[in-house]
Amino acid sequence: xxxxxxxxxxxxxxxxxxxxxxxxxxxxxxxxxxxxxxxxxxxxxxxxxxxxxxxxxxxxxxxxxxxxxxxxxxxxxxxxxxxxxxxxxxxxxxxxxxxxxxxxxxxxxxxxxxxxxxxxxxxxxxxxxxxxxxxxxxxxxxxxxxxxxxxxxxxxxxxxxxxxxxxxxxxxxxxxxxxxxxxxxxxxxxxxxxxxxxxxxxxxxxxxxxxxxxxxxxxxxxxxxxxxxx
Amino acid sequence: xxxxxxxxxxxxxxxxxxxxxxxxxxxxxxxxxxxxxxxxxxxxxxxxxxxxxxxxxxxxxxxxxxxxxxxxxxxxxxxxxxxxxxxxxxxxxxxxxxxxxxxxxxxxxxxxxxxxxxxxxxxxxxxxxxxxxxxxxxxxxxxxxxxxxxxxxxxxxxxxxxxxxxxxxxxxxxxxxxxxxxxxxxxxxxxxxxxxxxxxxxxxxxxxxxxxxxxxxx
Numbered sequence: 001x002x003x004x005x006x007x008x009x010x011x012x013x014x015x016x017x018x019x020x021x022x023x024x025x026x027x028x029x030x031x032x033x034x035x036x037x038x039x040x041x042x043x044x045x046x047x048x049x050x051x052x053x054x055x056x057x058x059x060x061x062x063x064x065x066x067x068x069x070x071x072x073x074x075x076x077x078x079x080x081x082x083x084x085x086x087x088x089x090x091x092x093x094x095x096x097x098x099x100x101x102x103x104x105x106x107x108x109x110x111x112x113x114x115x116x117x118x119x120x121x122x123x124x125x126x127x128x129x130x131x132x133x134x135x136x137x138x139x140x141x142x143x144x145x146x147x148x149x150x151x152x153x154x155x156x157x158x159x160x161x162x163x164x165x166x167x168x169x170x171x172x173x174x175x176x177x178x179x180x181x182x183x184x185x186x187x188x189x190x191x192x193x194x195x196x197x198x199x200x201x202x203x204x205x206x207x208x209x210x211x212x213x214x215x216x217x218x219x220x221x222x223x224x225x226x227x228x229x230x
Numbered sequence: 231x232x233x234x235x236x237x238x239x240x241x242x243x244x245x246x247x248x249x250x251x252x253x254x255x256x257x258x259x260x261x262x263x264x265x266x267x268x269x270x271x272x273x274x275x276x277x278x279x280x281x282x283x284x285x286x287x288x289x290x291x292x293x294x295x296x297x298x299x300x301x302x303x304x305x306x307x308x309x310x311x312x313x314x315x316x317x318x319x320x321x322x323x324x325x326x327x328x329x330x331x332x333x334x335x336x337x338x339x340x341x342x343x344x345x346x347x348x349x350x351x352x353x354x355x356x357x358x359x360x361x362x363x364x365x366x367x368x369x370x371x372x373x374x375x376x377x378x379x380x381x382x383x384x385x386x387x388x389x390x391x392x393x394x395x396x397x398x399x400x401x402x403x404x405x406x407x408x409x410x411x412x413x414x415x416x417x418x419x420x421x422x423x424x425x426x427x428x429x430x431x432x433x434x435x436x437x438x439x440x441x442x443x444x445x446x447x448x
Contacts, residue, residue, distance in 0.1 A: 060407055060408060064407070064408040065408055068408070097358065101358045157297075157301045157381050157382065158359055158360035158361070158380065158381030158382070158398075159359035159360045159399075160359070179359065180358050180359030181358070181359070197359075197399065198360075198398065198399035198400050198403060199399050199403060199408065202399060202400060202403045202404065203403070203404065203407075206260055206264070206400075206404075207260055207264040207265055207268070207400065
């Protein structure tokens with residue numbers, strides 16, 4: 001995912017190419033240009049996840065909501081760099097919530113788009129291989145896992161996400177919910193994320209969020225989940 | 231086992247389309263009959279479970295229920311306050327002149343009503359996730375403040391809510407989509423200044439009315 005989260009500017013890429021023959025250390029000190037976060041392209045059309053998610057939702061969600069997180073993250077990062085340059089520690093600390101929120105929003109949405117797919121591109125169905133084994137070890141069978149995941153989604157009080165994560169210490173998988181745009185970092189690796197913010201479903205499902213949670217399983221990209229588990 | 235109080239959805243003091251164009255009839259209908267009703271249903275269910283847990287002296291179950299009770303009771307209280315502090319734009323109560331004492335206090339605190347509204351809107355737009363923006367009065371110092379509460383948290387003890395604005399996406403999304411700034415701007419057309427003035431002049435329990443007991447229990 002790291003390649004899709006950041007794209008260095010044209011100038012930065014030229015600088016990197018120009019420095020490619022030099023030693024990496026020297027290049028870092030002479031031609032480093034801060035990369036900006038950019039909105040990744042969706043790997044499918046806006047309408048491709050219908051009827052689970054309408055084209056209008058996907059378009060607004062990607063072009064407006066996700067873009068706003070990208071913009072907010074870049075703005076906060078610039079302010080952070082300025083505070084760093086001035087060695088203003090208080091300003092750096094004060095910026096943390098904004099970086100967490102907008103950076104988390106960017107990371108979460110990027111992971112979300114990648115772990116969805118239209119059925120004609122392999123979305124839906126049931127996990128196989130290592131993911132199937134890990135889910136069955138933790139939850140018995142796929143159907144019980146889905147029920148528990150949907151209960152977790154429905155139990156979110158306010159805006160947030162539900163994730164299937166891997167515990168990096170035990171290697172086991174589990175369902176966890178995160179408030180607002182808190183990202184899955186630290187002890188856990190994100191495998192599968194479902195956005196439970198109202199903007200993710202409201203135009204199509206209004207208050208009937210359980211219908212959205214039921215329909216999303218038809219467009220889960222289990223191949224991506226498997227790659228993340230490896 | 232004493233059966234707990236059963237809460238019911240309060241009727242709106244105006245028609246569903248009465249706040250247009252600031253808030254569409256579709257939003258108001260869903261917001262009142264579905265969202266608010268769901269908080270009440272979940273609150274009633276949680277209170278029944280709590281009564282059962284209490285009668286069995288099951289303290290662990292009681293503690294686990296507290297979270298659901300706070301969320302659902304908060305949703306009921308916050309929405310009730312919200313409906314009351316809105317009114318159709320054509321109503322005389324929608325004029326700031328119907329809140330002379332409060333507007334004087336706001337001007338003393340923020341310079342002018344317009345500056346206060348700008349500040350309030352900036353606070354609304356700064357919310358990270360679901361929540362509410364509030365004009366409150368500190369019950370000890372009497373100072374006016376703009377604060378936010380996350381999700382369905384009620385305003386903290388020691389603060390008297392005067393005006394509450396719902397910033398959950400369900401409050402505006404069908405009409406404004408991601409343009410929450412326009413929702414925050416438009417809502418001032420339908421603020422019930424007469425009601426906000428009443429709250430300013432009333433004690434804390436008067437603000438919460440029949441929900442004062444529920445409010446002090448969470």
